[in-house]
Amino acid sequence: MKIYNKAWVLDSRPKDFFEKENVRMIELKIPEVAKGEFLVKNIWLSFDPTQLNWMKRDTYADKIEIGEVVRSFSVGQIVESKNDQFKVGDFVSGLFGWQEYAISNGSFVNHVRPIEFANPPWYSLSLFGITGMSAYFGVKDIGKVRKGDTFLVSSAAGSVGSVAGQIAKIIGAKVVGIAGGEKKCKWVVEEAGFDHCIDYQKEDVYERISELFPEGIDVYFDNVGGEILDIVISKIRQNGRIVMCGAISGYGTTNFYPLRNYANLISKRARMEGFIVSDFIARFGEAYKDLYIWLKENRLKQREEITFGLENAPEVFKKLFTGANFGKQLLKIADI
Amino acid sequence: MKIYNKAWVLDSRPKDFFEKENVRMIELKIPEVAKGEFLVKNIWLSFDPTQLNWMKRDTYADKIEIGEVVRSFSVGQIVESKNDQFKVGDFVSGLFGWQEYAISNGSFVNHVRPIEFANPPWYSLSLFGITGMSAYFGVKDIGKVRKGDTFLVSSAAGSVGSVAGQIAKIIGAKVVGIAGGEKKCKWVVEEAGFDHCIDYQKEDVYERISELFPEGIDVYFDNVGGEILDIVISKIRQNGRIVMCGAISGYGTTNFYPLRNYANLISKRARMEGFIVSDFIARFGEAYKDLYIWLKENRLKQREEITFGLENAPEVFKKLFTGANFGKQLLKIADI
Known part of the structure; x- marks a missing residue:
């Protein structure tokens, strides 16, 4: 088990567009996993324009604090667990952020495997996210x-x-x-x-x-x-x-x-x-079903761009705002 | 029976706000009442901000043509009729315009009396209009x-x-x-x-x-x-x-x-x-009922300002756009 975790933290609030200077990469010691918690190894990070709002100010969600790990959706695999609902080896999606490892107590975390449609697992960040x-x-x-x-x-x-x-x-x-x-x-x-x-x-x-x-x-x-x-x-x-x-x-x-x-x-x-x-979380199942059928019938095309390496997170995020974005931007930061 | 009818016609389209110069008063010969038509003597004219839109351009309604009588809601009394649905003496509301008399075939015309709540008759231009x-x-x-x-x-x-x-x-x-x-x-x-x-x-x-x-x-x-x-x-x-x-x-x-x-x-x-x-015409009855009850129970206060004389139509209309308006603006242009 690694003891140190690389993470991008917010260093200053973006004024207009996001700049690389707004974030800083640090190494954090991974804390002990407490009772009820588990440790996730992040594999795919999702980039969504709304993350810029989170960096800038309180909106429908609290803003990211200066010094806090940049918040983002991601899919990872559990490597250690003291929570009965989440077992080692499970793929889960949640707001794990721009970092290699995250500790979670399971709130706002979903299993990827039970959603049969989420295959490959990063689908739960795109079509099923x-x-x-x-x-x-x-x-x-x-x-x-x-x-x-x-x-x-x-x-x-x-x-x-x-x-x-x-x-x-x-x-x-x-x-x-x-x-x-x-x-x-x-x-x-x-x-x-x-x-x-x-x-x-x-x-x-x-x-x-x-x-x-x-x-x-x-x-x-x-x-x-x-x-x-x-x-x-x-x-x-x-x-x-x-x-x-x-x-x-x-x-x-x-x-x-x-x-x-x-x-x-x-x-x-x-x-x-x-x-x-x-606001529609309670009805996601309804959407999964339709989207899954349309995907199987080949009536839905998805385009994903997968970049590699946590160090590239700021660059990939910037693409969302420059017109360079084409399809869903994902960053793969570890092997399964 | 009068043969000549005083009317305000649109003389030029308002550029910004309405000006008195945009309309002109003329005397029109009242045409013969044809089969299916009736002649209304206008009594109360209603002023509504949207009339400015009608003067300016096509919107949800056709624009008023240059030389056409200014369109407005009003309540009047039928003085001659060749239409079985509309009898001499009936009070009716419709888009009769800024003029003393109007010929109508009954389309978009409502009887005022059957709406028991429309008493006095001009209520069908305000609370029940x-x-x-x-x-x-x-x-x-x-x-x-x-x-x-x-x-x-x-x-x-x-x-x-x-x-x-x-x-x-x-x-x-x-x-x-x-x-x-x-x-x-x-x-x-x-x-x-x-x-x-x-x-x-x-x-x-x-x-x-x-x-x-x-x-x-x-x-x-x-x-x-x-x-x-x-x-x-x-x-x-x-x-x-x-x-x-x-x-x-x-x-x-x-x-x-x-x-x-x-x-x-x-x-x-x-x-x-x-x-x-x-768009809600089909449901006006529902509104009449509630408003009538609230009015009777003294839970609704109405304020109307009634000015007299057709010659004052442009002045009263202008009040809607200057902040001088207080309550519903009506113009009484004839006695019952």
């Missing part, structure tokens, strides 16, 4: 997507956006994505099966939305906020719904692009609604 | 106000706002209004029974909201949009609801105050939703 859950409940419960709806999603090549669009397509909507660059747009249409993809780096988003949605947008699944959200509000259809899943365009700035068209929500009787996926 | 209906369905269906909720409403001394706050109070919410000036705030608290009123002319709205809603706002009934809406978004409580009934602060401007705090809707799982009261 908060990524897939956000897409599923955002589309079904907040967006209330119905057959025949017109559906638009931003960050369409991202982890949540790509799954959200595919779910809307399975339900029977006309699905358009917005992504940055030819390579991503190609994947979105050819692999993920969207009807169209708007390349915001090359195309005029307003023009293309006007062309592709001549009668307006029924549901917009928003991961970015900002200018595109404002355009969509001006193009929303009667009784339209805007699912506010994230606002990544604003996470990195203190001067968030403001909305000017919101009065259109009145005449269109439309709705903007934010949600946090953890 | 779109004003009361907007307040009722906005509070109950869009805001989903529950006992114990904290509730804030802007334009609290206005026609819709004052009723909305009283309905929320009847349901059992803690109710705060925002209004301009001591006289209005006094009425809002002492007559309409709100718990508090914020005087936006004298008080710091952000500070007062922070004081009065230490745990945040459950429901905001918004009639103004703009800066106050942005403040509320920053103070919204978990699962809060923003009822977008109007955005009067933006009706008069081309440079609408933009929203910067909207990402807070995500972490608070909150919702902003617009509505148009005509």
Whole structure:
């Protein structure tokens, strides 16, 4: 058993975007495992934009304290246990953070194995983790997507956006994505099966939305906020719904692009609604079942980028905010 | 029978706020009443902020054409009829416009007398018209106000706002209004029974909201949009609801105050939703019943300002946009 644990701790709060200087790698002595606790060896780390919020300030979750290990979801294997529910060798997912080892008492920890769908185990960080859950409940419960709806999603090549669009397509909507660059747009249409993809780096988003949605947008699944959200509000259809899943365009700035068209929500009787996926925990089983079937039937494509080595955590996390992200970002930091 | 009819027609589209120069009074020859039609003598005209939208552009309703009589709700009495459903002497409400007489075929026209509650007849332009209906369905269906909720409403001394706050109070919410000036705030608290009123002319709205809603706002009934809406978004409580009934602060401007705090809707799982009261027509009966009971039990106070003379229509309409409005604005243009 190793006695020392490498960990990234928060060194300063990000002002705008995250910078490598905001974190510092240290070596921590691993404490004794107390009664009721267990020790996890972290294997896959998940990167999610909301972690930047956790670094910056109190939101729906407490902020990460300065000097505290950076909080993130991960999947690991139990190497020592004094808890009857969690045995050595079990794969578990939880908020174990950017570090090699974590001590846990089991709260907010799930077994990976009992979820038969989570195979390989890192699936419980992507399609069967908060990524897939956000897409599923955002589309079904907040967006209330119905057959025949017109559906638009931003960050369409991202982890949540790509799954959200595919779910809307399975339900029977006309699905358009917005992504940055030819390579991503190609994947979105050819692999993920969207009807169209708007390349915001090359195309005029307003023009293309006007062309592709001549009668307006029924549901917009928003991961970015900002200018595109404002355009969509001006193009929303009667009784339209805007699912506010994230606002990544604003996470990195203190001067968030403001909305000017919101009065259109009145005449269109439309709705903007934010949600946090953890509110749906009690219903995750329902989502697992559907997603598992769609995956087996090959109706859902997932894209994951797996980088190696704990030392690369800051670099991989930064990709989420620069447009370099393509699919779900995972970091493998140990062998099984 | 008069042969000539005085009418205000739209002469130019308002750029920002409405100006008297946007309309022109003309005399029109009253056409023959054809089979299936009837002639209404207009008695009370209703003024509603949305009429400015109708003057400016196509929205949820077609715009008023240049040269067309200004569209507005009114209550009048039938003086000639070739329609079996509508008899001479009947009081009816409809979109008869800013004119002395109107010809109608009965579409979108309601009898006032069968609504026993509409007594005096102009009540079908206020509490039992779109004003009361907007307040009722906005509070109950869009805001989903529950006992114990904290509730804030802007334009609290206005026609819709004052009723909305009283309905929320009847349901059992803690109710705060925002209004301009001591006289209005006094009425809002002492007559309409709100718990508090914020005087936006004298008080710091952000500070007062922070004081009065230490745990945040459950429901905001918004009639103004703009800066106050942005403040509320920053103070919204978990699962809060923003009822977008109007955005009067933006009706008069081309440079609408933009929203910067909207990402807070995500972490608070909150919702902003617009509505148009005509979508609830099928359920107006339900509202009439409740409002009638509350009125009889003296739990609802209404304030109406009745001005006289068709020549004053532009002046009274302008009051809606200058902060001079206090209660429901009606114009009586003829005797019964």
